[in-house]
Every structure is written in C-alpha cells, then in structure tokens.
Amino acid sequence: MGNYTQIMRKEWIISRTQETVSNAGNAEKRKYQKLKKGVEIRKDVEFAIVDTNASVAGSTREFGSLNTWIETNVSRGAGGANGGFDSGTGLTVAPTSGTQRAFTKTILDSVMQSGYQNGANFRHVSVSPYVKSVFVTFMSDANVAPFRYAVSKGGERNTIVATADYYEGPFGTVMIHPNRVQAVGAAQARNAFFLDTDMVEFLWLDKIQEDKKVAKTGDADKGVIIGEGTLKVKNEKGLGVAADLFGLTAAS
Numbered sequence: 001m002g003n004y005t006q007i008m009r010k011e012w013i014i015s016r017t018q019e020t021v022s023n024a025g026n027a028e029k030r031k032y033q034k035l036k037k038g039v040e041i042r043k044d045v046e047f048a049i050v051d052t053n054a055s056v057a058g059s060t061r062e063f064g065s066l067n068t069w070i071e072t073n074v075s076r077g078a079g080g081a082n083g084g085f086d087s088g089t090g091l092t093v094a095p096t097s098g099t100q101r102a103f104t105k106t107i108l109d110s111v112m113q114s115g116y117q118n119g120a121n122f123r124h125v126s127v128s129p130y131v132k133s134v135f136v137t138f139m140s141d142a143n144v145a146p147f148r149y150a151v152s153k154g155g156e157r158n159t160i161v162a163t164a165d166y167y168e169g170p171f172g173t174v175m176i177h178p179n180r181v182q183a184v185g186a187a188q189a190r191n192a193f194f195l196d197t198d199m200v201e202f203l204w205l206d207k208i209q210e211d212k213k214v215a216k217t218g219d220a221d222k223g224v225i226i227g228e229g230t231l232k233v234k235n236e237k238g239l240g241v242a243a244d245l246f247g248l249t250a251a252s
Helices: 017-022 030-052 105-115 130-141
Strands: 006-014 073-075 084-086 091-093 124-127 150-153 157-160 166-169 172-178 194-196 201-209 221-231 240-243
Touching: 006 030, 017 030, 030 201, 030 221, 073 105, 105 166, 105 172, 105 194, 105 240, 124 130, 150 194
Parallel strands: 073 240, 124 172
Antiparallel strands: 006 221, 084 091, 124 194, 150 157, 166 172, 194 240, 201 221
C-alpha cells in the first residue's frame, strides 16, 4: 500500500512602495506575509487530511485523505459504504455517504469497541465544533452518572462547568477535540475521526520553505512558500470513523 505526495504552495506579491512606506499594522510587509501564508498552508494540510479526497496519481498527484483509508472500525448511516485502498490501482477510494444522523453515545461506543477488538488504542477523537457540543450532552445520558459542580477561584467567584473533554468508556479513554477546520463545510463536519496516533503520521518529502528563486515583476517583490508531503497510514485498523453525522447543525 502507499499514498502519493501532494504539493502545497502559497504566493504573495508586494510592491516596492508598500515595502518602503510605513503601513498601518505592517499588513503588507514581507515578513508578515510570509508568516501569514505559513499559517494558511498548514491549515490547507489539515484540511486535506480531514477532507474526503481519494488519492490521485500523475503530475496532479494528491494524497488520499484520512476518510478514504478507513474500512474496519466504522459506523455509517444507512446506505453508506466504505472506501479504502485499491491494490489494483494503487489508489485510495472515497467512501459513499449515507443518511445523516445525530451523534450518540451508542455510536461512540460502537467505534471504540471495534477499534479495541482490532488492536487500536484510540486516544483522540477529532470532531466539528457542533459535534463537540453534542458530546457534552452525553453527561445527561441515562447511562452516565450526571454531574454538576462549581469551581471556586480565589474565593471571589464561582464558575459553572458545563463541558467535558474526556470520555472514559468500556474500551478506553479518549479526548474529544473540536476542530475548526472540520467546520469548513458539511462534507468535512459529517465525520468524527478516532485516532491511534502511533498508526498515522504526516510525512514531508520537502518541508515548507520559501522559494528564493522567484523572479520579480517590475519593482514588485513576489514570494512563494512551498512544501510537499503525504499522509502515512501505518495500519488502517488503528483508525476509526463515525460518519454521516449532523456536523454543523441538528439537521446538516
């Protein structure tokens, strides 16, 4: 099995005048643009990981995202079907979306049980912010001991804590992470990814860096940062997905 590398790049252009004059907040300065584009390209990498994008070969190569690898530890809505690695083509295949449904403790437990039985040690679950808010309601589940408490800080104020970050279930303890990138759209928000971090890694063939050889256009200073890498799935049985969730609202 294997995955293709993908090139990530961001560009900017600054005129000599912009670089010379005193700008409000230094918004056009080269160093600021380089830093800003560096943050953007890292978000692009994260998006490519949580998106549902099958791998692509050739000059336009793209790496297969996380969701296109997972076949074993899955919970899907009605009509949903797994994708996975195709040994004949050497490419990953995107899964088929099923009917969306609400995230529940039963779904969480079912994926964790499947992972445990297949040797995974799930420690993290990456979800959209809305799904994280649904997870917090699990504390009122009839099968979960209700809890409500106040934390005193310096004797000056009391804080009502109405959140939960960890879930300790029959098959291990996981931390539920809200992920802003998964709120970009419904296609990304509909999946909750269960991760054994020993079984997945992002590898850089060429780390993100500035290309110093970009030619000027007149007196304008152009810049490019570029990198090339891929998602390495060491064993898909170490990963899991609860798919087809309402990830943005109670109906989307």
